[in-house]
Amino acid sequence: MKRFIKPVRAAFMASILASVATPAFAQADLAGAISVGEAATRKAEQTQERINQLDDERSDMVREFRTLLQQKDAAALYKRQQERVVASQENELKSLEEQLGRVEEIKAQMVPMMEDMIAAAKMFYAADLPFKDMTEDGKLDVRADRYAKLDDVMGRGDVSPAERYRLIIQAFQSEMEYGRTIDAYTDDITLADGSVKTVDIFRYGRVAMVYITKDRNQLGRWDRETQQWVDLPSSYKSEVLKGIRIADKVATPAIMMAPVVKLSAQ
Incomplete structure (x- = not known):
C-alpha cells in the first residue's frame, strides 16, 4: 500500500527546503557582486594607469615643446649673428678686391722704397765698425753675405716682393741685435804699418772693437x-x-772695461 505525505508534513518540509535554499541563492548573489566589484576595481586601476601614462606623455610633450622653443630661439639668434658675420665678410671681400686692383700700383711703389732701404742699410754698414759675423767654422761672414744676397734678390724675378721685403727687414733687425751683443772671432787684419797679422777680434756691441795677437803681446782698437x-x-x-773668454762662453758674464773714445758731433 502506497504512502502519501500528509499536507501538514508537506508544508513543513517545503518550509525547511525554502529555509535551506535561501542562503545558497544569497551566496551566489554575493559572489557575483564581489566578482563585479573586482572587475570594476581592475577596470578602474587600468583606467588610472592609462590616465597616469597619458599625464606622463603630456609632461614629456610639454618639456619637448619647451626645448624646441629654446632651440628655435637659439637658432634665430645664431642666424642673426651669422648674418652679421656674412655682411662683415662681404665688406672685407669688397675691400680686398679693391686692394687687389691696386696690387700693381703697390708693387711699383715698393721697388724704389726697398732700393732706398737697402742703400740706407749699406751706408750704415760702411760707416759702422768693420766687424764680421762669422759662422762656427769660420769660413763665412754672415754679415757681408747678407748684403750680397740683398743685391742678388732685388735682381731676380723668381723672388716675390714680400720675400725681398722680409730679407731687408731681417737685415735691419740683425744690425740692431749687434748693438746688444758681444762676439769674438779670429781674423787676418792689416795694421797701420801695412803688416798683416792673424789676431783674435773682440767686439763690445757697437761701443768698441779690439784685437790681440796670438802671442798676446800686442793689442789695439779700431779708430x-x-x-x-x-x-x-x-x-x-x-x-x-x-771679454774673449765670455764671448766664447768659457767664462761667466761680468763687467768689462772697454776702450771708448768720446765722439764729437759734426
Missing part, C-alpha cells in the same frame, strides 16, 4: 776717425782676454 787700427796700452790686456 772710427782714422778708419784704421791703433795700438792700445797693455793695461787693457786682461779686459780684452776676459
Whole structure:
C-alpha cells in the first residue's frame, strides 16, 4: 500500500527546503557582486594607469615643446649673428678686391722704397765698425753675405716682393741685435804699418772693437776717425782676454772695461 505525505508534513518540509535554499541563492548573489566589484576595481586601476601614462606623455610633450622653443630661439639668434658675420665678410671681400686692383700700383711703389732701404742699410754698414759675423767654422761672414744676397734678390724675378721685403727687414733687425751683443772671432787684419797679422777680434756691441795677437803681446782698437787700427796700452790686456773668454762662453758674464773714445758731433 502506497504512502502519501500528509499536507501538514508537506508544508513543513517545503518550509525547511525554502529555509535551506535561501542562503545558497544569497551566496551566489554575493559572489557575483564581489566578482563585479573586482572587475570594476581592475577596470578602474587600468583606467588610472592609462590616465597616469597619458599625464606622463603630456609632461614629456610639454618639456619637448619647451626645448624646441629654446632651440628655435637659439637658432634665430645664431642666424642673426651669422648674418652679421656674412655682411662683415662681404665688406672685407669688397675691400680686398679693391686692394687687389691696386696690387700693381703697390708693387711699383715698393721697388724704389726697398732700393732706398737697402742703400740706407749699406751706408750704415760702411760707416759702422768693420766687424764680421762669422759662422762656427769660420769660413763665412754672415754679415757681408747678407748684403750680397740683398743685391742678388732685388735682381731676380723668381723672388716675390714680400720675400725681398722680409730679407731687408731681417737685415735691419740683425744690425740692431749687434748693438746688444758681444762676439769674438779670429781674423787676418792689416795694421797701420801695412803688416798683416792673424789676431783674435773682440767686439763690445757697437761701443768698441779690439784685437790681440796670438802671442798676446800686442793689442789695439779700431779708430772710427782714422778708419784704421791703433795700438792700445797693455793695461787693457786682461779686459780684452776676459771679454774673449765670455764671448766664447768659457767664462761667466761680468763687467768689462772697454776702450771708448768720446765722439764729437759734426
